[in-house]
Amino acid sequence: DTGVSQDPRHKITKRGQNVTFRCDPISEHNRLYWYRQTLGQGPEFLTYFQNEAQLEKSRLLSDRFSAERPKGSFSTLEIQRTEQGDSAMYLCASSLELAGARGQFFGPGTRLTVL
Amino acid sequence: QKEVEQDPGPLSVPEGAIVSLNCTYSNSAFQYFMWYRQYSRKGPELLMYTYSSGNKEDGRFTAQVDKSSKYISLFIRDSQPSDSATYLCAMSARGAQKLVFGQGTRLTINP
Numbered sequence: 001d002t003g004v005s006q007d008p009r010h011k012i013t014k015r016g017q018n019v020t021f022r023c024d025p026i027s028e029h030n031r032l033y034w035y036r037q038t039l040g041q042g043p044e045f046l047t048y049f050q051n052e053a054q055l056e057k058s059r060l061l062s063d064r065f066s067a068e069r070p071k072g073s074f075s076t077l078e079i080q081r082t083e084q085g086d087s088a089m090y091l092c093a094s095s096l097e098l099a100g101a102r103g104q105f106f107g108p109g110t111r112l113t114v115l
Numbered sequence: 116q117k118e119v120e121q122d123p124g125p126l127s128v129p130e131g132a133i134v135s136l137n138c139t140y141s142n143s144a145f146q147y148f149m150w151y152r153q154y155s156r157k158g159p160e161l162l163m164y165t166y167s168s169g170n171k172e173d174g175r176f177t178a179q180v181d182k183s184s185k186y187i188s189l190f191i192r193d194s195q196p197s198d199s200a201t202y203l204c205a206m207s208a209r210g211a212q213k214l215v216f217g218q219g220t221r222l223t224i225n226p
Contacts, residue, residue: 004158031212033212033213035214040123040218040219041218041219042119042121042203042205042216042217042218042219043159043203043214043216044216045213045214045215048212048213055212056212056213058213091158091159093158100147100207100212101147101207101211101212101213101214102147102149102164102166102207104161104214105161106151106158106159106160107158108157108158109156109157109158111156
């Protein structure tokens, strides 16, 4: 399978715990995006990377959220001190630089439940 | 007010019907318009992409963009039960990297 992969697919945690998600993009894609999708809503942009550089962050990305893409390949999204409002599907997407926003391919998502 | 508005439905139609899905938007800077299909508990899958105004057809799917009215549509002809999913419109401005999505319309095609 050469698509975007995300791990884990599901995560249940208790309020106050830290969680980390991983995204592996399509191998030749140098852009990587994170979105959050709550139940019954469309995805909302969180942040994106071009290679290892984080070029844009949404105001939705509070201080408790941090994303990295250390070698320009896979990316991690960490949420510290989780809150019940963090419960959502976290989607990763990747694209070629030339394709830009319109060429984003999404992974299956990580569903987070905060108890 | 959200930048992109989409009727969440749900929309239920019989197999073979023509389906019309719509979005309106407020940001005149949007230049790229996309439709994604999302099955339950899966990631969105790109269906159609259109640049600026006009029509684009791909098999049973037709996407229309009317920038003067800030209105986009997706038509599905000869709808099939396998088309049952949530359909999301998404848009971006020239040079922007983020996609702005509508709420999604849940569609069910009844056999």
